[in-house]
Amino acid sequence: MTEANRPALNVPSLDVDVAIIGAGPAGLTAGYLLTKAGKSVAIIEKDATYVGGISRTVEHEGYRFDIGGHRFFSKSQQVVDLWNEILPDDFIERPRMSRIYYEGKFYSYPLRAFEALRNLGLWRSTMCMASYLWVRAFPNRNVKSFEDWTTNQFGKKLYSIFFKTYTEKVWGMPCDEMSADWAAQRIKGLSLMGAVVDGLKRSLGLNKKPNDGMQAKTLLESFRYPRQGPGMMWEAARDKIIASGKGQVIMGHGLEQLASDGEGGWRMSAIAKDGSKIVVNAAHAISSAPMRELGARLHPLPETSWNGSNLRYRDFLTVALMVEGEDLFPDNWIYIHDSKVKVGRVQNFRSWSPEMIPDAEMACVGLEYFCFEGDGLWSMDDADLIALATTEMKVLGLLDPKKVKGGAVVRQEKAYPVYDEDYAANVAAMRGELEAKYPTLHLVGRNGMHRYNNQDHAMMTAMLTVENILAGQRVYDIWCVNEDAEYHEAGDEGADKALPARESVTSDQAAALNSMRDVPTRIVEDGESDADKRRAA
Structure with a gap:
């Protein structure tokens, strides 16, 4: 036994079949399915209070907050069945509504160009059309950036209103530094001229189709949702794991080290804020921890740890405001396309579920601020953030500050893996070395795989990993699981019945779960070196 693997004195130790890092959707899905199959598991979670990761529900004085908004919809029948199995009696059906807010008016989401022109008024619409006609006559022939591409499609005026502000808030990158490829993927099927012609036809009674110039997929009109937030799902999964007698969920303990025992097994040490530790010995290890953190805590240290x-990662925080009076708007959330404020999105928690709010005479909204850990917003005191959120809601005209009766702040680290121009190579290097050296180490979930996927896709990676562990070999390639940008908005629940084909992506479900999510990448100039790109990133 090496020194790194030698248990410390007076440190409690567990021996299980599988050690799991992280009690988010992926980790808890794996733990639940493994214990059902008779395997023993120990799950460590650095949060001392909540399970569910970014899908947790935070409670403050009876008010419940969904961190980021999680519609329960999946094309995978296996995921839907698992949701129903874990939480059979607590789903409610909720209407879907999301809109864009700009200068006191609401716009459909996805954007309908003719409606947008109508809401903007005669003068501004005329300026938008003039700007559009100008770029059609004199387009930019050297399109490189998101700004170049979007301006060419819609004109400078519409670009600045409906694309620039929100995009830069979310990703923390100037639009003129984002690749045009992302814009081309993200903004599909919206034709401004088609919208104008369509609108004129409808005004004359010649066209009854609700297309509005946009060839868009049919959106969900409603979705299922746990009556007290998504945390209900993961609390139920935790309880079932513990009740099985085969699993433990160790809260308030973050990963200190994951060490190979040299014989295919693992020794995982976890540490609490007070310095207390626990050691878990296991034949397999499943990690949903951010790949960056795992690489730094593995022993021996991977050669690709620098990758x-x-x-x-992009982080964000939610400021919840408790507001006296009726609901302020019917939307689940509103996208804020307004440069006068820093908030990027506003949630209405009662529209997710009335049971999120303990008082029928109160409303509760959540303002989401996209930021990087350690920057000015992230580092602000909670009281200052609550004051900022209150002021910004007044600026937007969405509430009377006098009716705000309280507030709370929730910070979410590593909410979005960043897809810069080097990320794919960095992930591939880490994945390649870990798979070659450690076949009993399994990466799952959004941060574990550095993949910007949804809750159901994180679950699917765990489901397939469990199949691999039970089979004693890699039967399924979990790296086939991902999502496209419109997946969460369209299609039929449970439409895909089968598991992905073994070591392939030929089945209907694999196709539904496999394509790169739309995320912005930075422009790479011709002749730019790798070192230059890393410095710019």
Whole structure:
């Protein structure tokens, strides 16, 4: 036994079949399915209070907050069945509504160009059309950036209103530094001229189709949702794991080290804020921890640990305001396309579920601020953030500050893996070395795989990993699981019945779960070196 693997004195130790890092959707899905199959598991979670990761529900004085908004919809029948199995009696059906807010008016989401022109008024619409006609006559022939591409499609005026502000808030990158490829993928099927012609036809009674110039997929009109938030799902999964007698969920303990025992097994040490530790010995290890953190805590240290250290994340925080009076708007959330405020999105928690709010005479809204950990917003005191949120809601005209009766702040680290121009190579290097050296180490979930996927896709990676562990070999390639940008908005629940084909992506479900999510990448100039790109990132 090496020194790194030698248990410390007076440190409690567990022996299980599988050690799991992280009690989010992926980790808890794996733990639940493994214990059902008779395997023993120990799950460590650095949060001392909540399970569910970014899908947790935070409670403050009886008010419940969904961190980021999680519609329960999946094309995978296996995921839907698992949701129903874990939480059979607590789903409610909720209407879907999301809109864009700009200068006191609401716009459909996805954007309908003719409606947008109508809401903007005669003068501004005329300026938008003039700007559009100008770029059609004199387009930019050297399109490189998101700004170039979007301006060419819609004109400078519409670009600045409906694309620039929100995009830069979310990703923390100037639009003129984002690749045009992302814009081309993200903004599909919206034709401004088609919208104008369509609108004129409808005004004359010649066209009854609700297309509005946009060839869009049919959106969900409603979705299922746990009556007290998504945290209900993961609390139920935790309780079932513990009740099985085969699993433990160790809260308030973050990963200190994951060490190979040299014989295919693992020794995982976890540490609490007070310095207390626990050691878990296991034949397999499943990690949903951010790949950057895992790479730094593995022993022996991977040769590609520097690749992991270069992976980047976008963080955000939610400021919840308790407001006296009726609901302020019917939307689940509103996208804020307004440069006068820093908030990027506003949630209405009662529209997710009335049971999120303990008082029928109160409303509760959540303002989401996209930021990087450690920057000015992230580092503000909670009281200052609550004051900022209150002021910004007044600026937007969405509430009377006098009716705000309280507030709370929730910070979410590493909410979005960043897809910069080097991320794919960094992930591939880490994945390649870990798979070659450690076949009993399994990466799952959004941060574990550095993949910007949804809750159901994180679950699917765990489901397939469990199948691999039970089979004693890699039967399924979990890296086939991902999502496209419109997946969460369209299609039929449970439409895909089968598991992905073994070591392939030929089945209907694999196709539904496999394509790169739309995320912005930075422009790479011709002749730019790798070192230059890393410095710019």
